[in-house]
Amino acid sequence: MLIVGFALFAFIIGDALTQGSTYFNKSRETVAQLAGEDVNIKDYTANIDQMTEVYKIETGQNELNEDITNQLRTSVWESMLNEKLLFAEAKKLGLAIGTDELSDRLIGNNIHPLIVQRRAFAGQDGKFSRPALVQFLNSLETTPENDEMRTQIEKAKSYWKFWEKNVKITLLQEKYNALMTKAVTANSLDAQSEYEAAKKTFDVSYVVQPYFTISDSTIEISKSDIKDLYSKRKNLFKQEANSSLNYVVFSVKPSAEDYKKVETTINNLSSEFKTTADVAAVVNTNSDIRYDGKPYSVQTVPANLKVFAFGSPAGATIGPLFENDTYTMARVMENGIMQADSVKIRHIFLKKADESKTDSIWKAIATGGDFAALARKYSAVEQTAANGGEIGWIVADVQGLDKEVLTKSFASAVNGIFTVKNDQGTQLFQVTAKTAPKSKVKLAILQMKVSPSNMTVSKIFNEAKQFAAELKGEDFANKAQEKKYVVRTANELQAATDKIADIAQSRQIVRWAFENKKGEVSDVYDCDNQFVVATITDKAEKGIRPIEKVTDQLKAELIREKKAALMIEKLTAQLAKTPSLNSLGATINSELKVAPAVNFSAYQFGAAGFEPAVIGKATTLGANKISAPIKGNAGVYVIQTSNPTVNNTTFDKKMQISMLNSRMSYSLPYAIIQDIRDKADIKDNRMNFF
Structure with a gap:
């Protein structure tokens, strides 16, 4: 009985563990x-890969640096977040994009700007072409003849799906925004208030005593004052979880021995380079730049060789230069x-x-x-055949x-014909146009950049x-100072921070900072051409920033x-003695200035900028009256209004409501989506993966 019970227990536990494993795997x-x-x-990651390919197609770049990669990853996150929240809200409201509606904006009579603006769907004139779009879509149905063609078709399909999804999201966002802006609308009271606010305008003379004219050191603030305001x-003072670091960077640079070694090497090659009949072999065996015989123009030749290249005879040499x-x-x-520089070609495969x-x-x-007709009839490449065999303009280094x-x-x-044959078949090419010829020169360049040797890298590591x-967290700054290292700070890093300052591949340090405790010292991190050692100086949980962080x-x-308060007291006393702006300005060494055409709806108070309290007082003060001192953003003001002007335009309720709604339509959708996000x-578990 005991054995049976134990076996049953083991079976139940085993089943629970199996289910738990599935749950935890899913959670991970x-x-x-x-x-x-x-x-x-x-x-x-699939969305990141898709956006990366789209970016490459749109920009023509194949190699993306770390910054671009991080930006794309963040962009995918933001897009995914907005998409999920938008679709959830739209579902509650019964909003959706129908198949016919989407089709009309993709390939119908009302094609969306997101499609129209794509270079991939442009004609020979660079403008959007419906035939080019149809040709692109037809190419997605092509049966691939080899793996390379299959890959290209898959990339093209992914590109289309990306923009199809973005058009759908944009249309849904437009519907949602339209509904919200109609639901939140100005009324007749808003319209009347806006009309009255702009009806009366004043020129406002003023003097101001800036706050910086009193030294901060003369003002006493108690801890209880700070606590009460906090x-x-x-x-x-809400905050996300964050970590702060001190760190030291060890730059990986070539040593004196590294410079000497490269200098000796290039000097030893100098004679052979200048005299050899097989310059390509010498260059391509030793140089950082390959020699392929392509000529340089004034625009493409390295700047430091331009004068030499275009001012020297064939066979002339220069260098070594450093x-x-x-x-x-x-x-x-x-x-x-x-x-x-460029030629335009077409082909028949x-x-x-x-x-x-x-x-x-x-x-x-x-x-x-008719080349185009022959291409459409005989060429095996459907994408170009449909366009008369056109490949378009190419440059020499494409x-x-x-x-x-x-x-x-x-x-x-121009109009010349040539063939190129390979394992797949034969291509006939025709050159249909060329740009104007430019002066060019064939230049062999032997270049050797001095890089840190393995020995140098090892020594710095x-x-x-x-x-x-040698370190503990509290010793970090002192030990660094003893060794004359520069200690840098990275304050309040977020879990999603991609990069610390300008340090490449430093995301790994951010992850470490969130996985360890305050006071911990890191191992050495390899960050491209730098080694980094860091210590965690502070950690904060999500919530309210503590008072010591916001005390300043x-x-x-x-x-x-x-x-x-001090300024208002003194200015009030001075006004009692000399009740004029000129006299007051002379006393406090402030120039008399004028803010023209001020009304209650104004956002700026002349050259003084954003001063709502001063604007409010100006519109209620009355003509030619001098105000009491007014606490503003930049200082304490005393004002006097003049030249009151009344706009006698008849109140148009419909127009005023339309203006208010139009103004609100720009900010309301953003405010709503931000509120939904909040x-x-x-x-956000991205830190566990990136």
Whole structure:
């Protein structure tokens, strides 16, 4: 019985553990909880990958640096957050985007600007082209003939899905905004108030005593004053969880031995480089820059070689030169070249089975045949065939195009025809246009940048490692000072902070700061060309900032209040003696100024800027009267109004309401979505993954 009971117990526990394992695995894959919905890390990273590919297509960049990658990841997060919250709110209100409605804005008669503005759907004139859009969409249905083509089609599908989704979200946002702006509208009382506020206008003369004319050190603020104000202001001091660091950076730079080694190497190569008949072999074996025979123009040649390149005969050499940690030698291989920067080409691709048609198609083109019609009939590349074989403009250093195609394209005359053959088949090309030829030169450049050797890197790493090993948190600043290291600070880092200052790959340090306690000292972090050792100086939980963190801010406000009280007392006494602005200005050394055309609806008080209390007083003071001292934002003011002007335009309730609603329509949608975000239960677990 005992054995049976134990076996039953083991079975129950085993089953519970299996279910628990599934739960915890799922929990570990949750990057966020938004609007009551779990977001799986796979979905999040898929969206990041999609936006990355879209960015590459839109910008033409293939290599993205760390900053761009971080920006894209943050952009995906913000988009996902807004999308989830928007769809949740829209569902409550019964808002949706119908299939026909979406189709009309994607490919119908009312195409959305998000589609119209895409370069991928532009015609030869650079403007949006419906045929180009249709051609693109048709290409998504093409049966791939190889893996490369399959990859390109998948990227194109992902690109379209991205913009399709964004159009749908934008349309839903527009519907939601329209509903909200109609629900919150100005009424007749608002309209009347706005009309009255702008009806009467004054010119306002004023003198001001700035707060900075009284030294802060002369004002006493007690701890109880600060505590009382903190109690009143608490809700203004909300904070997210954060960590603060002190850190030391060990820059990885070449040593004197590294410089000497490269200098010796390039000097030893100098004679051979200047005399060899096979300069390509010497350069491509030793240089950071390959020699491929492509000519340089005045615009593309390195700036420090421009004068030499275009002012020297063939065979001339220069260097070694040293600049920006780089040794350089150059040799003019050919000059006097006149070549276009860009050429425009079109093609017809014939598969192996159709190569026998090459000569007849060539002859047809050469005798005036319609190239576009032939391309549509015979070319196997559907995407370009549908557009008459057009590839478009290419430049000499374009990436991804066969070198033979490039060479022959630039060597051919306008309307010239050439073929390029490979394992897949034969392509006929025709050059249809060229930019004006420019002077160019072929230049062989042997360049060697001085980089830290492994020995140098190891030495710097060991120095950082030794520093970290000797430390406790409280000793960090003192030990660093003893070794004459510069201690830097990173205050109140957020869990989602991607980068500390300008330190590459420093996200790993942020994660460490949130996973460890105050006072901990890190190991050495490898951050590209820098090693970093850090200590956690402070940690704070989500909630209200403690009083000691906002004491300076509160004290500054209290000091200003006390200064205002002192100034008002003295200015009031002075006004009793000399009740004129000129006299008062002379007494307090303040120039008499004028704020023109002030009314109650004004946002600015002349050159003084945002001073609502002064504006309010000016509109109720009465003409030619001198005010009592007024506490403003920048100082204490005394004002006098003149030149009252009344706008006798008849009150138009409908127009006033329309103006107010129009003004509100810009800020209300943002305020609403921000309020939804503030009230949403958002759990951000990105730190566990990135």
